[in-house]
Amino acid sequence: MHEIRLTPKTEIDARIRHLQAQLAEEGVDAALIIHHTNMFYYSGTSQSGHLLIPRQGEPLLMVRRSFGRARAESPLAQILDVQSLKLLPALLAEYGCASERVGLELDLLPVNLYHRYLGLFPNTEFVDISMLTRRQRMIKSPYEIELLEASAAVLDAVFAKVPAWLHAGMPELELASRFEAGMRQRGFGGGARMRSFNQDFFMGNVHAGKSAAVPSFFDGPVGGPGTSPAGNPQGAGWGCLQRNEPVYIDYASCIDGYIADETRMFCVGRMPEDMRAAYEAALAVEAAVLARARPGVLWEELYQRALEVVADTGLGDFFMGPGPDRVRFVGHGVGLELDELPVLAPKLRQPLEAGMVFALEPTFVFPGGAVGIENTHLVEATGIRTLTRAPREIVCVS
Numbered sequence: 001m002h003e004i005r006l007t008p009k010t011e012i013d014a015r016i017r018h019l020q021a022q023l024a025e026e027g028v029d030a031a032l033i034i035h036h037t038n039m040f041y042y043s044g045t046s047q048s049g050h051l052l053i054p055r056q057g058e059p060l061l062m063v064r065r066s067f068g069r070a071r072a073e074s075p076l077a078q079i080l081d082v083q084s085l086k087l088l089p090a091l092l093a094e095y096g097c098a099s100e101r102v103g104l105e106l107d108l109l110p111v112n113l114y115h116r117y118l119g120l121f122p123n124t125e126f127v128d129i130s131m132l133t134r135r136q137r138m139i140k141s142p143y144e145i146e147l148l149e150a151s152a153a154v155l156d157a158v159f160a161k162v163p164a165w166l167h168a169g170m171p172e173l174e175l176a177s178r179f180e181a182g183m184r185q186r187g188f189g190g191g192a193r194m195r196s197f198n199q200d201f202f203m204g205n206v207h208a209g210k211s212a213a214v215p216s217f218f219d220g221p222v223g224g225p226g227t228s229p230a231g232n233p234q235g236a237g238w239g240c241l242q243r244n245e246p247v248y249i250d251y252a253s254c255i256d257g258y259i260a261d262e263t264r265m266f267c268v269g270r271m272p273e274d275m276r277a278a279y280e281a282a283l284a285v286e287a288a289v290l291a292r293a294r295p296g297v298l299w300e301e302l303y304q305r306a307l308e309v310v311a312d313t314g315l316g317d318f319f320m321g322p323g324p325d326r327v328r329f330v331g332h333g334v335g336l337e338l339d340e341l342p343v344l345a346p347k348l349r350q351p352l353e354a355g356m357v358f359a360l361e362p363t364f365v366f367p368g369g370a371v372g373i374e375n376t377h378l379v380e381a382t383g384i385r386t387l388t389r390a391p392r393e394i395v396c397v398s
Contacts, residue, residue: 008143009075012044012076015041015136018136020053020055020056022136023053023129024056026127028102028129029097029099029102030054030102030103031129032050032102032103033050033052033053033133034109035109036193037337040257040336041137044076045069045073045074047064047073049065049082050062054095058078060079060080060095060097061074061076062080062087062088064083088120088121099123100123100124100125101124101127102125102126103129103132104126105128106126106130107130108130134341135341137335138341138342138353138355139354139355139356140335140356140357140378145357147255148335148357148376149387150258151255152253152262152376152388154183155390156390157182158186158251159264162266163266166241168242168268169242170240171240171241172206172208172241173238175206175241175247176203176206179203183251188253188254191203192259193254193336194339200218201218202232202235203235203251204250204251205234205249205250205251206236206249207247207248207249207370208240208247208369209239209245211225212369213322213367214237215325216233217233220321221365222250225239241268242268244267244270245268245272245368246265246267246272246368246370247265247267248263249263249265250262258335259334259337259338260334260388261334261338261374261376261388262374262375262376262390263372265371265394266395266396267395269396269398271394274366275369275371278318278364278371279364282371282372283373283392284309284313285306286360286362288306289306289330289360290360293383294379294384295352295354296352298350299343299352300346300348303344303348304346307319310362319362321365322367329344330345330360330361331358331361332359332361333356333357333358334359342356344358344360354379354380354381355378355379356379357376358376358377359375360374361374375387376388
């Protein structure tokens with residue numbers, strides 16, 4: 001039986017100390033954490049409430065729901081049951097926390113809630129600490145890397161099952177449900193969090209042929225029709241697998257909160273030669289980018305390296321999406337969220353650092369389908385270590 005994994009106290013303590021050092025450097029008295037991703041990262045629980053992290057001293061977790069579960073999951077010493085926002089000023093004063101400058105996650109905090117804080121703390125200057133937390137989470141600890149490896153292993157295991165499932169006439173939704181069941185049976189929690197506003201992600205994509213060319217709101221090279229314009233209009237649709245067309249499968253696994261991302265190509269029958277050639281181009285892009293990637297290399301350099309390789313193939317019009325629906329990146333960070341830093345995109349001149357983890361996804365999208373490769377990679381001191389390890393070859397079944 002799988003046991004629930006709780007974040008070790010040593011891990012939580014190290015994260016809090018790091019943020020406290022950043023708060024001191026920025027002249028911020030305290031951080032008031034609300035968003036569930038950061039709540040989990042700094043406290044070990046995703047329960048609803050507020051986490052106060054002062055520049056000095058012990059944090060205070062104020063829980064609205066569920067207090068009992070938060071106490072069971074979090075290693076923090078000071079956890080209170082707080083059912084009203086109106087209690088916050090008195091609690092901070094009683095706790096002895098300075099509140100002249102308080103940090104909030106302003107990149108995603110609702111405006112109406114922000115105005116409530118302004119009313120509760122009329123003498124407080126609120127500042128944005130979103131990037132402080134995102135840049136901290138960008139560098140993974142050995143504990144986090146272990147969880148990312150476990151998540152990658154789930155993807156590899158389920159991808160190994162796919163050839164036995166494939167047959168002409170199989171609905172995309174049936175193949176998707178089998179893949180998703182395989183992940184769930186191995187501990188996948190059922191969703192992948194995203195930070196970007198209005199970016200929802202289910203589990204992944206299964207597309208047969210031209211289904212992959214249907215664009216969507218989702219900020220990725222492949223969208224898909226989904227089952228309806230309502231709700232979550234992306235991913236597998238009502239179409240079926242046909243012989244001799246590409247089957248594109250892209251999934252994000254999430255084990256104990258940490259996300260790995262992987263894409264592999266399949267076919268019932270024979271892969272068309274033009275699609276096979278484009279897939280070889282995607283492999284060439286991946287190899288060239290990884291050969292360049294190491295600590296100190298700028299994120300935008302890796303994007304430009306991808307474009308250089310694509311230019312030699314003559315397939316630039318199809319790279320990373322069709323026409324106006326093309327995305328302007330070739331890779332993205334993963335961790336507790338699917339859209340973390342780093343982002344391999346133009347005009348981002350930050351360097352790679354050891355401990356970063358990113359998914360590299362060179363993809364070509366044509367009217368008749370999509371081909372691409374995606375793997376999750378760890379930046380180490382000497383280069384890159386790939387965490388997702390399913391065979392890269394196109395798998396064709398008769």
